[in-house]
Amino acid sequence: MVTLCCAPDWMKGGKSGADNTDWSRSALETAPDPDHYKDFAALAVTVAKRYPDVRHFIVWNEFKGFWNDSRARWDYEGYTELYNLVYKALKKVDEKNMVGGPYLVMDSVDPRQQENASTAVKGPWGAMDQRVLDAFDYWNRNKAGADFVVVDGSSYTKDDDLLPNEFAATDKLTAVGEWVRARTRGLPLWWAEYYVEPADGNDDRTGWSETRRVAVQATGMIAMARGGASSGFYWNPEEERGSDCAGCLWTPTSGGDGGTKLPMYDLVSRFGKEFPPGTTYETVPVAKDDVPNVRVLADDKAVLVVNTLDRAISAKVDGKRFELPAYGVKWLRR
Known part of the structure; x- marks a missing residue:
């Protein structure tokens, strides 16, 4: 699987050439200019031809760079235009290529919040940000096609609150899955990223014991499956040394004794074995x-x-x- 993100600098106002690349996060997360959407689609074609064994392509990542400041909402028109160009281009390369999107972050807010809060998709865990749902609906109505649908999100709110607790908060993943599946006519649902433990200021998730972490992770995977997900990508953290690595699947592989499985590995690997896509x-x-x-x-x-x-x-x-x-x-x- 290839995630088609992000765009070279010359597609967004910069200079061409590797020596001129701005590797800062803000630059990398800038969307291509609309005049270069076709160029980005052509780049996707180059990738598909270079790696013919790859069959699954996700178009862009988390709507990065597609925020409309003047309207205080997502630029779903721009993203959908880019998506459709890439979709059609990849299908011309090989009709068997599988293309999906929109890879939106399914943000939620405190259940007491009214501004931008959905009145339809809500629960004790919070309420979905209506602007996200609007973006998804626009893409879904106007997409040229899709072979699978992709979302991203966490069980906690935008303020990192696990409501009403860390286990019940995972019900959000079920609610989101059901909402998406009801609109996409049976398309496979992928969670390209999912998180059940809030990160600290350094983006580390080390506040829980590993036993608690595995239990909440298992509950989150159950919730995704109940919502109709066919795939969920576990983003494995990694440490350079030692065996004390919160949420890691295995110990660091830099040494000869590395690669030893950790508790999270047993859960994730067995879940995939026992409940593969298509499970009843x-x-x-x-x-x-x-x-x-x-x-x-x-x-x-x-x-x-x-x-x-x-x-x-x-x-x-x-x-x-x-x-x-x-x-x-x-x-x-x-």
Whole structure:
């Protein structure tokens, strides 16, 4: 899969040539000028021809550079124009190329906020930013086509609030998925990025124990699956040395003893194995007393159970009684 972002400087008012490239974040996140949309589509064609084994292409990233300051909303007309040019160009290269967008960040606000808050997509976790929904709807109505749809987002609000708590906040991922799927006529839904733990000022996520982190991550993946997602990309953090790496899948690979799997690896890899795209999910019985305390996802062969409490519990799920430690994650066979 290739994410087609971002544009060379000469497409946005700068000079051509690698020596003249402005590598600052603000420059990289600047969208191409409308006069160069066709040039960007031509660049996408070059990429597709150079890597013919790649079949999936995401057009742009998080609407970066597509904010309309004068209207205080997303420039969804500009993005959609760029998207359509790229879509058509890639299909001319090979009709089998799979193209998707719009890769919007599905921001939400505090449930008490009224300004820019959606009145339709909301819950205890907050309310969707209506400007994001408007941008998605415009793209969806005016796109030249799509083979899959892409979103990005977090379970917490724009103010980094996990409402009403870190586990229940993941219900947002389900609500967003259901809203998107209802509008896209069965297109596969990809979460190109998803986050369930707010970052600190250095963009680090180290405030939780790894046991708690894995439990919330499992709950987030369950929520995405319930919302109809077919794919979710886990952005793996990395440290240069040591085994103390919050949320990492494996230890640093710079040394001979590196690459040892960490707890998050077991969860992410097994989730993908047990619940691949196209899985038909089933409802399993959960003891009444356990319903508020566990999150469950099941198909005809496996059941994933998460203890959302910071204490051990005895739970009964799918007719089986078992013990779960604080923030425990357990797989059952059926």
